Amino acid sequence: EPEVTQTPSHQVTQMGQEVILRCVPISNHLYFYWYRQILGQKVEFLVSFYNNEISEKSEIFDDQFSVERPDGSNFTLKIRSTKLEDSAMYFCASSEAVGSGEKLFFGSGTQLSVL
Amino acid sequence: GENVEQHPSTLSVQEGDSAVIKCTYSDSASNYFPWYKQELGKRPQLIIDIRSNVGEKKDQRIAVTLNKTAKHFSLHITETQPEDSAVYFCAASLSRANNLFFGTGTRLTVIP
Numbered sequence: 001e002p003e004v005t006q007t008p009s010h011q012v013t014q015m016g017q018e019v020i021l022r023c024v025p026i027s028n029h030l031y032f033y034w035y036r037q038i039l040g041q042k043v044e045f046l047v048s049f050y051n052n053e054i055s056e057k058s059e060i061f062d063d064q065f066s067v068e069r070p071d072g073s074n075f076t077l078k079i080r081s082t083k084l085e086d087s088a089m090y091f092c093a094s095s096e097a098v099g100s101g102e103k104l105f106f107g108s109g110t111q112l113s114v115l
Numbered sequence: 116g117e118n119v120e121q122h123p124s125t126l127s128v129q130e131g132d133s134a135v136i137k138c139t140y141s142d143s144a145s146n147y148f149p150w151y152k153q154e155l156g157k158r159p160q161l162i163i164d165i166r167s168n169v170g171e172k173k174d175q176r177i178a179v180t181l182n183k184t185a186k187h188f189s190l191h192i193t194e195t196q197p198e199d200s201a202v203y204f205c206a207a208s209l210s211r212a213n214n215l216f217f218g219t220g221t222r223l224t225v226i227p
Contacts, residue, residue: 042204042217042218042219042220043204044217045215048214091158091159103164104215105161106159106160107158108157109158
């Protein structure tokens with residue numbers, strides 16, 4: 001069964017440093033997402049991406065965040081200057097289409113720790 | 116925006132008993148309601164979903180019910196097994212997009 005893959009599984013960084021989280025969505029999927037989950041809290045939507053541009057973004061997704069699809073397979077989330085409160089599990093997801101009932105498939109996540 | 120509430124936060128049941136997890140949502144425009152199971156350290160996995168034109172859906176031991184008037188939906192697991200132990204998240208989304216609004220999760224423990 002196809003899966004969304006994410007690398008690295010764990011990332012430790014110093015406050016103020018830039019990090020790039022990488023994702024390879026399922027190959028025939030067209031819509032891509034980033035979510036995050038702070039320890040013990042709910043999964044929160046960050047951004048959705050389609051046709052090489054952002055479709056939706058949440059209040060969390062401020063100017064420190066950016067997303068990119070640099071080639072035909074990868075989808076990245078960049079945090080320019082990390083803060084302590086950015087520490088969380090970041091999940092990438094993809095779906096074949098958008099609209100009511102289109103299933104999202106999640107990757108296994110990148111645990112980001114900002115020191 | 117949409118706000119999803121989930122109860123209980125923890126639930127322990129004896130193996131073979133049923134488990135029920137309940138969620139409410141705030142935006143009447145939400146019309147897709149998936150449930151995800153997340154085992155420790157693993158990705159959330161879709162286990163069942165329901166759309167607003169359906170009141171109930173069943174898949175083997177798992178069922179979901181939806182009451183659009185009351186804006187709540189529930190997950191029912193019958194004949195629970197130890198491997199059902201996990202954190203379960205409900206979610207809701209609007210028709211125009213797939214952005215999921217998640218509940219806070221329920222940690223289910225099935226005691227052998």
